Amino acid sequence: MSDCIVVGGGVIGMMSARMLAISGAKVTLIDQRECGHESSWAGGGIISPLYPWHYDDLTNDLSFESQAVYEELCDDLHRSSGIDPQYQKSGLLMMDEFDSTEAKMWMERYKVDYQRHADGAFFSHVASVRNPRLLQALKIDIINKGVKIVENTQVNQLITKDDKVLGIHSSEGDLLCDNVIICAGAWSSQLLNLSDRIFPMKGQMIIFKQGKVKLSHVILDQGRYIIPRIDGKILVGSTMEDVGFNRDVDEHIKNNLHEFAWQHIPMLENVEIEKHWSGFRPASETEKVIVDRDKNYRNLFINTGHFRNGINMAPASANRITQLINE
Numbered sequence: 059m060s061d062c063i064v065v066g067g068g069v070i071g072m073m074s075a076r077m078l079a080i081s082g083a084k085v086t087l088i089d090q091r092e093c094g095h096e097s098s099w100a101g102g103g104i105i106s107p108l109y110p111w112h113y114d115d116l117t118n119d120l121s122f123e124s125q126a127v128y129e130e131l132c133d134d135l136h137r138s139s140g141i142d143p144q145y146q147k148s149g150l151l152m153m154d155e156f157d158s159t160e161a162k163m164w165m166e167r168y169k170v171d172y173q174r175h176a177d178g179a180f181f182s183h184v185a186s187v188r189n190p191r192l193l194q195a196l197k198i199d200i201i202n203k204g205v206k207i208v209e210n211t212q213v214n215q216l217i218t219k220d221d222k223v224l225g226i227h228s229s230e231g232d233l234l235c236d237n238v239i240i241c242a243g244a245w246s247s248q249l250l251n252l253s254d255r256i257f258p259m260k261g262q263m264i265i266f267k268q269g270k271v272k273l274s275h276v277i278l279d280q281g282r283y284i285i286p287r288i289d290g291k292i293l294v295g296s297t298m299e300d301v302g303f304n305r306d307v308d309e310h311i312k313n314n315l316h317e318f319a320w321q322h323i324p325m326l327e328n329v330e331i332e333k334h335w336s337g338f339r340p341a342s343e344t345e346k347v348i349v350d351r352d353k354n355y356r357n358l359f360i361n362t363g364h365f366r367n368g369i370n371m372a373p374a375s376a377n378r379i380t381q382l383i384n385e
């Protein structure tokens with residue numbers, strides 16, 4: 059049984075820890091805060107890339123693989139944890155880009171169908187989850203599966219010898235292991251000198267208080283989206299801001315997101331906003347996700363750079379990294 063340390067308890071770290079535990083590994087997961095409170099908590103929870111033709115083959119492959127298992131995974135997590143991640147296959151109405159040449163080529167290649175609506179194209183296969191609930195369920199589930207979670211502990215450095223990692227130095231002391239898996243999201247380049255640098259791309263979101271507005275599907279237009287939750291609340295996102303680790307939220311962006319919402323659903327103009335927040339997507343300079351063995355250390359693995367699609371890609375990324383470790 060191999061000893062694995064997973065650094066980072068977002069959706070990528072927890073999903074990786076889950077798959078490793080299922081494969082028989084002894085797993086310790088370390089987070090500098092509490093698990094599931096960073097990007098994975100902040101996101102919209104759409105289980106699809108927004109405009110999939112913008113992304114590389116790996117992102118598309120991991121997305122399709124994940125989409126195929128998400129509903130069953132959420133059922134398993136619900137059973138194991140008692141918390142329902144609220145998977146809903148509501149579909150997505152895309153109002154722009156769907157008739158571009160790139161989009162048409164992608165749909166033909168992946169055999170994806172849509173229904174033409176007056177306002178755009180409806181992709182009925184697209185689902186969403188309520189990410190805070192997904193993360194709570196995941197955390198309980200991995201504890202049930204024997205993963206040891208260490209929170210409020212920062213991993214500062216790797217302990218290395220020749221082409222091997224021996225363990226980690228953390229704020230609470232050193233820990234030795236057979237394999238280290240870096241899932242530190244937007245912070246990954248603070249730990250590793252990656253050739254494809256990972257950096258934070260801030261996104262701001264709002265959620266409306268429960269009102270009378272009924273929305274049955276996700277709406278996507280000009281890179282922004284409106285997402286219905288099962289309890290009737292509605293989320294709107296999001297910005298793309300390359301401003302480092304600055305968590306501040308701006309009043310004008312809040313108003314801007316609100317305006318986007320009521321331009322698409324006029325009844326939202328007078329609905330009160332319940333919360334406004336930001337999160338740091340793990341972006342990479344090449345815009346590619348990294349799910350790989352490290353080039354310098356043979357027992358170091360990297361699962362990061364999921365950018366706008368980490369909730370979506372998490373199950374398949376976790377599967378792939380587990381396969382690499384067990385090769």
Ligand SMILES: Cc1cc2nc3c(=O)[nH]c(=O)nc-3n(C[C@H](O)[C@H](O)[C@H](O)COP(=O)(O)OP(=O)(O)OC[C@H]3O[C@@H](n4cnc5c(N)ncnc54)[C@H](O)[C@@H]3O)c2cc1C
Nearest residue numbers: 066068070090098101102103104213243261337368369370
């Ligand atoms: C506004 C917004 C909307 C989004 N919408 C969607 C969407 O609809 N669909 C979708 O699929 N994706 C969406 N995303 C993207 C998605 O949220 C991310 O790709 C995903 O959460 C990345 O997961 P992660 O586990 O890598 O990162 P995180 O969730 O950020 O987790 C990284 C963890 O590592 C920990 N950590 C970092 N450094 C250290 C260290 N040195 N030691 C210990 N712990 C450390 C952090 O504390 C953190 O908990 C959105 C993101 C944002 C911000």
